[in-house]
Amino acid sequence: MSSADYAIETRNLTKTFKGFTAVDDVSLKVERGTIHALIGPNGAGKSTMFNLITKFLEPTTGTILLNGKDITSQKPAQIARKGAVRSFQISSVFPHLTLLENIRVALQRRMHNSYHFWKPESRLDVLNDDARTILTQVGLEDSESVLATELPYGRKRLLELATTLALEPKVMLLDEPMAGMGTGDVQRVADIIRRVAKGRTVLMVEHNLSVVADLSDTITVLQLGAVLAEGSYDEVSQNREVRSAYMGEADD
Structure with missing residues (x-):
């Protein structure tokens, strides 16, 4: 090879x-x-x-x-x-954002003007369907409105996997x-x-x-x-x- x-x-x-x-x-x-x-x-x-x-x-x-x-x-x-996208041993999610919001942050890369945190949150609503699809892939579709800090450890690691998937590795x-x-x-x-x-x-x-x-x-x-x-x-x-x-x- x-x-x-x-x-x-x-x-x-x-x-x-x-x-x-x-x-x-x-x-x-x-x-x-x-x-x-x-x-x-x-x-x-x-x-x-x-x-x-x-x-x-x-x-x-x-x-x-x-x-x-x-x-x-x-x-x-x-x-x-x-x-090539990596995860880390230590939690790398935003604890005070919801699961849906965490995935939307990762998905912003698709918009080619990513991470403009000062702009209205509503501009990211176009990412909601894709974010929900990713949450479903990792079995977190029932928790999209939960703050990441409230997740038990195992589900937090699933969220980290979901944010990795959002980067389309x-x-x-x-x-x-x-x-x-x-x-x-x-x-x-x-x-x-x-x-x-x-x-x-x-x-x-x-x-x-x-x-x-x-x-x-x-x-x-x-x-x-x-x-x-x-x-x-x-x-x-x-x-x-x-x-x-x-x-x-x-x-x-």
């Missing part, structure tokens, strides 16, 4: 902080239209990889490609405009979408990710191995900033080094 066949590709990506190597010569290939999981123990470099790919961090060395195009020198906003980077969720919420969010991933590429960091096994086409395991193993869940889960490093099992 050529570079154009991959939604995301990194070549020999390295990031050092004052002598500490957080990401060590990582070459990653994420096939277009797949769900690709990035897993590993705490400190493995997963979130740093996300920050490098979306250019919230500058790499020390290496190259980053999006759909075969070199984006190594570009800024986060440029990459988002190219269709071709590539979604989800940073621990199940973090802190109860069992019921985990299954709901997993089902929604599977549904909205159709026609898109998803790269996600996730600690919940049952979710990773259920959703992922390919898994890359990081340890100490380097690639330890890669393959299907069955392949990586049977890897002795992975079982030792990630699952805490002793190597025989």
Whole structure:
């Protein structure tokens, strides 16, 4: 396969902080239209990889490609405009806006004069139908008038997913979408990710191995900033080094 066949590709990506190597010569290939999981123990470099790919961090060395195009020198906003949109571990919604209003803020990009907060709110009413469609996609259609701050944690994460969808991503980077969720919420969010991933590429960091096994086409395991193993869940889960490093099992 050529570079154009991959939604995301990194070549020999390295990031050092004052002598500490957080990401060590990582070459990653994420096939277009797949769900690709990035897993590993705490400190493995997963979130740093996300920050490098979306250019919230500058790499020390290496190259980053999006759909075969070199984006190594570009800024986060440029990459988002190219269709690669990420979520964050920490809540990134507007707590004192309603769910509908949160989605409308994200949808303003379509108007090509976005984020003019000083103009009348009524000018955004043209976005209401699309905002409601997105809320329905994530199962929040019954809560459009609720303030985001009033949502329980699991539903707040669904709202974050909805705002990500509102940016019309071709590539979604989800940073621990199940973090802190109860069992019921985990299954709901997993089902929604599977549904909205159709026609898109998803790269996600996730600690919940049952979710990773259920959703992922390919898994890359990081340890100490380097690639330890890669393959299907069955392949990586049977890897002795992975079982030792990630699952805490002793190597025989």
